[in-house]
Amino acid sequence: MTTDRRTFIGTAAAAASAVALGMLDVNAQGAPPTPAAPAPRQLRLLILGGTGFIGPYQVRYAVERGHQVTTFNRGRTAHAAVEGVEEVTGDRAVNDYASLKGRTWDAVIDNSASSATAPQWVREAAAALKDAVGQYLFISTRSVYRDISMVPATVDAPLYTPETTEGWKEGQPYPYGLAKALAEGEAQRAFPERATIVRPGLIIGPGDETDRFTYWPVRIARGGEILVPGDGSDRVQVIDARDLAEWCVRLCEQHAFGRFMAVGPKNGRSMAEMVYGIAAVTDAPLSWTWVPAEFLAQHRVRPYAEMPVWQPPTPGNEGFARFDLTREIAAGLTFRTLADTAQATLAYHRSRPPERQARLRAGLTAAREAEVLAAWRAAG
């Protein structure tokens, strides 16, 4: 979010503008949501990384639930201030937690340890907070799994370790999956019985600057002949940032400890169900051209990056989008409708500056899509 947008949110038109900017969610009818009901018991909640993409949704929901919220970040990422939220600063890159000293919270949510330094950041944060918080909720990732060949997959699938991470050597920066797996271990060691590990798949919805899901609503809303990957049956599991954020707060309210996936919906969906579901909330005339994975590979169209969300099954990865969510749903994970996510994502996208709208960070450009479609027609 730009500073301009922050200023804009502060004006008299705040509510309507914020909806347009995706800072508030909209339901499938485009109306602002009803505020969440208050929680039975007020928590003091510390959020490491309370700005950025998922942090603000946690902050807003926690405030609606009646909790007392403190955010901790460097103060670099622009954001709209939320009334009643205490903002403290510190830089995890230099182990600077001085602003948290002498304070206590019921729970901490750690969003911001995400790069190669994640294990060190969690170790240091845990050392600073060990006797100051009752629960440590760490936002990990689905990328921690070394082998998810089991279908359905569960959180018990084996994780990357230094010994099993192919191509990585001691002294090199940790790759993302290994870094997060090691960071989970740090949280669990420092908070035995009091750590909550949440492993999201692709986080989607309004506010996502990676555009990985956004590509699809935007592309589908443009209409015309749409290149779609595979035969439509490949599975996808994603998580709306708002569902993830709200569930994290509820996991703290319930003192729910242990490991959880954060993907959905309950029974997953196929790629076809996803794109047809998105099309249901757009109105441009369109047609679908499903192009097999092998042809896309031959034409160097990369799954996930250029055909976002889509990951065709590969050996060892068959459970990637087939997680059994029994444990998660029992612990209160809920799912917005695809229509809600698609509409809110489009509304957010359309609020962005024209040059940003014109340049998505994932997916195929119109020219490249036309080129691949032409090659497919020529081959057929």
Ligand SMILES: NC(=O)c1ccc[n+]([C@@H]2O[C@H](COP(=O)([O-])OP(=O)(O)OC[C@H]3O[C@@H](n4cnc5c(N)ncnc54)[C@H](OP(=O)(O)O)[C@@H]3O)[C@@H](O)[C@H]2O)c1
């Ligand atoms: N996006 C996905 O699809 C996906 C999937 C699975 C898991 N995840 C995980 O989700 C988590 C949250 O992602 P996000 O997209 O919300 O992150 P984000 O938008 O990049 O926000 C990062 C937050 O961390 C703060 N921060 C960054 N560097 C810091 C530092 N040195 N010291 C203190 N605070 C710092 C930032 O504020 P300041 O800049 O002001 O410091 C900001 O509040 C990450 O752990 C990521 O690994 C993401």
